[in-house]
Amino acid sequence: MRYLPLTDTDRKDMLARIGASSIDDLFVDVPEIAWLDGPIRDLPMHASEMAVERHMKTLAGKNLAAESTPFFLGAGAYRHHVPASVDTVISRGEFLTAYTPYQPEIAQGTLQMLFEFQTQVARLYGCAVANASLYDGSTACWEAVAMATRVTKRKRAVLSGALHPHYAQVVKTMAQFTGEEIATAQPAITPEPNLETLTSRIDEDTACVVVQYPDILGRPSDLTQIAEAAHAKGALLVVVNTEPVALGAMKSPGEMGADIVVGEGQALGVGLQFGGPYLGLFAVRNPKHVRQMPGRLCGETVDAEGKRGFVLTLSTREQHIRREKATSNICTNSGLCALAFTTHMTLLGEKGLRQLAAENHRLACLAADRLEKVPGVKLLNNAFFNEFTLMLDGKPAREIVRDLADRGVLGGVSLGRLYPGVEALEHALLVAVTETTTEDDIETLASELEAVLTQENLVEPAQ
Amino acid sequence: MRYLPLTDTDRKDMLARIGASSIDDLFVDVPEIAWLDGPIRDLPMHASEMAVERHMKTLAGKNLAAESTPFFLGAGAYRHHVPASVDTVISRGEFLTAYTPYQPEIAQGTLQMLFEFQTQVARLYGCAVANASLYDGSTACWEAVAMATRVTKRKRAVLSGALHPHYAQVVKTMAQFTGEEIATAQPAITPEPNLETLTSRIDEDTACVVVQYPDILGRPSDLTQIAEAAHAKGALLVVVNTEPVALGAMKSPGEMGADIVVGEGQALGVGLQFGGPYLGLFAVRNPKHVRQMPGRLCGETVDAEGKRGFVLTLSTREQHIRREKATSNICTNSGLCALAFTTHMTLLGEKGLRQLAAENHRLACLAADRLEKVPGVKLLNNAFFNEFTLMLDGKPAREIVRDLADRGVLGGVSLGRLYPGVEALEHALLVAVTETTTEDDIETLASELEAVLTQENLVEPAQ
Amino acid sequence: MNAPNKSGWKPSMEVADASGEMVTTTGNRALMLEEPLIFEIGKAETTGVDLPEVDPAMPNRMGGYDREEPIGLVGLTEPETVRHYTRLSRQNYGIDLGFFPLGSCTMKHNPRLNEKMARLPGFADIHPLAPQSSVQGALEVVDQLATWLKTLTGMPAVAMSPKAGAHGELCGILAIRAAHTAAGNPREVVLVPESAHGTNPATAAFAGYKVDNIPATPEGRVDVDALIERLGPDVAAVMITNPNTCGLFEKDFRTIADAVHDVGGYVYCDGANFNAIVGRVRPGDLGVDAMHINLHKTFSTPHGGGGPGSGPVVFSEALAPFAPLPYVEKDAEGELRIVEEETTDADHQTFGRMTAFHGQMGMFTRALTYMLSHGADGLKQVAEDAVLNANYILRSLEDILHAPFADSGPCMHEALFGDKDFGGGLSTLDLAKGLIDEGYHPMTVYFPLVVHGAMLVEPTETESKASIDQFITAFRHVTERALAGDEALKQAPYFAPRRRLDETAAARKPKLAWEEPTE
Amino acid sequence: MNAPNKSGWKPSMEVADASGEMVTTTGNRALMLEEPLIFEIGKAETTGVDLPEVDPAMPNRMGGYDREEPIGLVGLTEPETVRHYTRLSRQNYGIDLGFFPLGSCTMKHNPRLNEKMARLPGFADIHPLAPQSSVQGALEVVDQLATWLKTLTGMPAVAMSPKAGAHGELCGILAIRAAHTAAGNPREVVLVPESAHGTNPATAAFAGYKVDNIPATPEGRVDVDALIERLGPDVAAVMITNPNTCGLFEKDFRTIADAVHDVGGYVYCDGANFNAIVGRVRPGDLGVDAMHINLHKTFSTPHGGGGPGSGPVVFSEALAPFAPLPYVEKDAEGELRIVEEETTDADHQTFGRMTAFHGQMGMFTRALTYMLSHGADGLKQVAEDAVLNANYILRSLEDILHAPFADSGPCMHEALFGDKDFGGGLSTLDLAKGLIDEGYHPMTVYFPLVVHGAMLVEPTETESKASIDQFITAFRHVTERALAGDEALKQAPYFAPRRRLDETAAARKPKLAWEEPTE
């Protein structure tokens, strides 16, 4: 088999050296009850590269790739153009086939890139320190809540209703086992987030308040106001961002007083990938909180000759040293996705990121203007970055999304998909627009949406 | 622009250091008549990666990729499965972005791989020494003729009629300028090559006789017999091979007495690529002929500490040293294609190459049997490896190929395409079958061919 | 790029060659190249993308939250970017470079077909919330992979969404907790052997359990008697790694499992070492209730310098109803669909959602490609060759190194050694650094904790005999130096991009982000 | 892999560190790894592909030509293969690693988008003889690229099939010969300046011409008077490189061209250095009849360690009819088609076919991608930055190095130096090897032949100022050592994978293929 270098002669020679008469001798400690003879049934035998490639291509061919269709999905996962050189970098065997940098003398490549990554994330978020990545935005969100309870020694977390529902669910899942109390709400369908309602829920037992920026409906909020309210009660402000590109145009959460900023990084370098692997970003504004952070941290130091170098540091927070007292159980994180993110960010730089953000916003404004003109469509948002909420007349948005898909347009994410069974939300459609969206795509969406909405109002469908 | 690191500040600073007031100062030696102001007209301005990618993908989308259709083309370019790891290797920046290994101390990677490549090619061809590659099989063929004239000091080359017509044309093109006399003929449509006719054309003025193996119609010949005839007259036997996989099953030209063996190497590692870049292979049986060889040669040596290493050697044959007395004018050759070839060959090894050849032959036999059953189709060949000639009733094969293409089948290469205007050949179709051909593909070709041939015989087309 | 005096390299730190005669001003040593930080070479106004200039007059509907202060990022053009990361990469060791016997981490070859398949737009360029009819092929990947995992482990259910091994552990423990809770009492304690990986106790604690350690026997296995002794109604679960982190098969796993089940507890198996038995042993036959599988270990998805991984969890009948959302199932018409909503029948009492979307799709495509490549026969061979290679190493080094469990029977996929008898104050660390100079990535050191100065060597099945033989020669050589107390080893590595790094200084005054030097 | 004692490395040749204390048995030095030949580690029975076993009973219709003897090949599995070539690659220098100022070779960054586009199945997986209706997109690539080349050069026609620069030269000279022949007399002589690249005289000779040298002036340009003097009815053509290989623009090109035309000769321009003027100067305005363009220089297709290249040739009206087959043209319906047959009207007197198919498609897609990326404005900037960088280097080193043409005006894309005044018998070669230790690929040395100990430095436009500044510092440092006669330089490089290699021994007893050692 093409991945197995031992020959039968090798195997014989090695068994002889070991003093075993057959390979079965090496499995003597397996109890009889668990012995199998022959390869496990019901599974195919080995196959050539060509045969496997055919099989996988057939499966891939059954999916509608975003690149081949007008595409407007967001809701926590954004499609951006990833420069070709990003793949060159992450495909370097020295990065791809390395492990966590436990031996820093021969892992400076990974370590220096992580140090650069941490710096980029911290600056993007307006924070002091970022870690070397977590699994994704949603788990980072839980880690932030858990950290806030450690820092404040309080158990109650207030979640904004406009936090991505999957993120809220992850937090609630964890909290049901660990005793945190999670106060949450459904998003109110209003042109602007209602901060009063949110801040009124903060009390003396509140460890943190968790707000998404821009939120699940695409609306920005005045984080300063929430920060003040939280800090007044001794609580921390946790801000979640699912679209890092937004921060190329919009004030950072750190600048506005967030204590912990977490987010999803897939938008840069990583791609859609049907939801994973993604990239959890985690940063704190106050360097004093560093020792409460979850995950790996890369730090600068010097070698025995005085040359600058990098190492994983503060590992006494981590499971492999601290075991049950660790700040998190995370081990393998999203190293290669961090590399993709940092490479993309390096290509962008301050200038490119700002341009990218501006271009996203420009096209989103165009799309909002155009789509609002479709009869039966209303734009909810007063403000947005590259994603906004449309209110649709007629049948639930979830069905409209399916109708659009039948016409070859991936028109957005319905709130019905995100909040199944919640009637109040079922006519809302989230539409995301990025630099990959063309003006033709916008026109196609507008006309197909119009067709779908009109058709629906006919007694006999035209088709 | 994304590929240009100088900033405007850099440019200003650098001009100052140079003592120039503007960039125009550096172009003062360009005569006024050739000055242009502003970017050249009629060309577009720079574009983003995304825009360029879209443009190129649109063009790519207008071609019918072999992978997406039953595919039977050969005639000097063969489609084989290239293992994914080949692309990993040739994409390594250290290989991809290196130059010809002029500084051997920091080019051992390229040099050692070339040494291994030369050894593989020499063994495949049954020769003593192979060079480090030429452009492609057709130019290698001319180089062989030119070398034979140098070795024998004679001017006449006898070309087999069954030599790939493009190769014969290249030889004739060159010869018309350099005074060689080229004796050539058209292929005779016979089940076996007629060696008598060929050997009868060899005389005391003949520098070499050039034979393809298997030939353009897919037929093998007894090279031993030709070698004897050639050697009897003091001429060299040049053998051309366009399908290296064949030599995993068939006797090598070197074993049968060929003096110079040349060929096309694209079948391994390189791919179809619409005809280029390809890989010219060149080997000699007699090591005494080495100093008459064209192209680069990599040789083993030692470094100042006695460690084994590799260098380009015998460069006194080459243009950069020998100038007008060089054995060839070639400089840049096909280095990266050689790397792809050698990587693929290393993955195959003796065992894999033999298996690959056997699988090609098995499927070709299957196809020949099946296609012969189609009414109006006759198999010409008595013997073949993975390509054979069919004689088709009715209209010229060239049109039948087009009809098949309209039905989504790339059914083969018509001799009409290769020998335009030669009526005697216009009903012949070359069909190549490789391990990438499925039994379904064969069935599809058979039934579509039957449909096309039948349809043609109807007075009113069914369609 | 590479501005002078910008990297950590100071001009005064010239490099001298062996003879002390040759020095370089750049700090480079031919192909071993120094590289500054992007912040030292990049510029705010430089970019490696071509996008329209920002037009301040353009409509702005961001609600007044414009970012006015500089972000503090720098850019590089594409040539500079490719070079920066290429130079950095060359300071790294990877499997592609040589033997990487990092015990417990299973550094096997990452087949390149996997990489190619994962990049097909049909897999890489689809949105997790795309209409399900438009991603049936992706759901088939999930479904086929799930089938392989269930069949290989002999377990009836699998949760695909966990993002790595530790996340899988969490998934398993949360299901156990949910099952206990559903039965009326979550219980308090999870038992974890001393030799367990740090993620085991950390996970149990993260899920709200108290952790009790179980001792190991002198032969390197779980002390069954001590464990059974400790069992009681407070014990929610035991977490046992099998094959364990000493590289041994837990012979009495079934006995333990039965005893745990008898007191109403659940058995969590850490399946990080499944690669030793895949295709030969089905954990389902041993009484396992939940087990995570690191696709990035057993099924060859690349580690990428620290992730991403993927940690699907197989479940027994008892735990299956509690599996997390979302999951993929076939509906009546045979169409695959993603179940994202809680339902409340007996078969579906999900403990909830662990992550935003459906799991590590990019790893699924790679793992499935790997499984199809090997097939059932190949996977069995994988386990056998991995075990053969490890035993070969164990028996080739046991005469010279302390091999504490050499008499405990054959090892599985890894061979464990200890640091006894080293001379001159030399340690496991010194030996590891000596191996770096020899061109190897060191084995895992100081883990598991049950062996002093532990060295855990895992060759995997993708290493050739010649490679292992050369490693044994080098390892013996460095060991001999350690036994002889060779002082020079204390300073190793000599030839790596950096000499030993000061980890204490790094932790004492953490410098975790770059700051503009104040001059 | 890496069996002990298999590579050139002998066990006795241990590596010592700076202190002489640390040695390795493997010959490796941490990340600088030794690697044996495949023939030393591979086996005839090992393979890295999974194909059916050969069935001897299978039908055999090969006519009795079975290969019975072993071929002598060896195989490696995929893990071994990837590692073998990765280790080898790490012994190579490339643009991705650092500055590669190889004069005349134009080692500019190879954009990764180009690589990605060339691999699209719609380009990479199409057959050269596929029905033309099925490859219209490919023909559009050829056609669009042809349009760019004609527009950029201001020439009316272009032949796309030549496979590299030298093949392009051949194409041009054959067209010239065909034109002369058509006019009744092929003529005998081609004039070539002393400073020309070796391919120029070699090509002329290959095409059956006698070569006469033209001297250079002390300022580094063609001696116009000598050239005009030599002109006559026997002269078929002059071949002039512009910008020339001394890095200077041939100011009098037009004068020369007119004089050549006056005697009925043709002007061939070696366009290898077109990168210096692209977008700013159109060779068509200077009287050129034929010029090849190295897509692998000016238009960024990668050199790949020695190729492949691509050398399209632009033609004047006079030569256009003689262009080789095949070519792409638009038919009446606007469909593109490949013309493969000779036709015999006045507009089509092709000299024939130069290569089997239509040219280097894989390079065309890359070059077109590059052109579209830069656009007309970007290409102009390319030329300007390349020239700016070269002049910056010239002026930053002329005080310390012999710069023979420093007073001849600004240089174009490359700066030329000579070896005057080195001490202690040190040479250009020693200086080059010293730069290797500093982490650079040396410049071109001993070419052009008109300058003693020539050093031709071509930075290209894809180098940053910081990179060039560091290079200048290092170059000055090594030059100072050369001027001071520093003996240590004679032994350089010290840090590369190999010390200086014995080229004389290699040529004396050539060993050009591996042979099983006889023991």
Ligand SMILES: Cc1ncc(COP(=O)(O)O)c(C=O)c1O
């Ligand atoms: C035995 C064991 N358990 C659990 C883990 C954790 O897995 P992951 O790193 O994927 O979270 C590891 C990883 O090193 C391990 O070796």
Ligand SMILES: Cc1ncc(COP(=O)(O)O)c(C=O)c1O
């Ligand atoms: C001036 C000059 N002319 C011609 C050539 C030959 O080009 P190629 O190597 O593509 O055949 C070169 C390449 O080095 C060159 O520099």
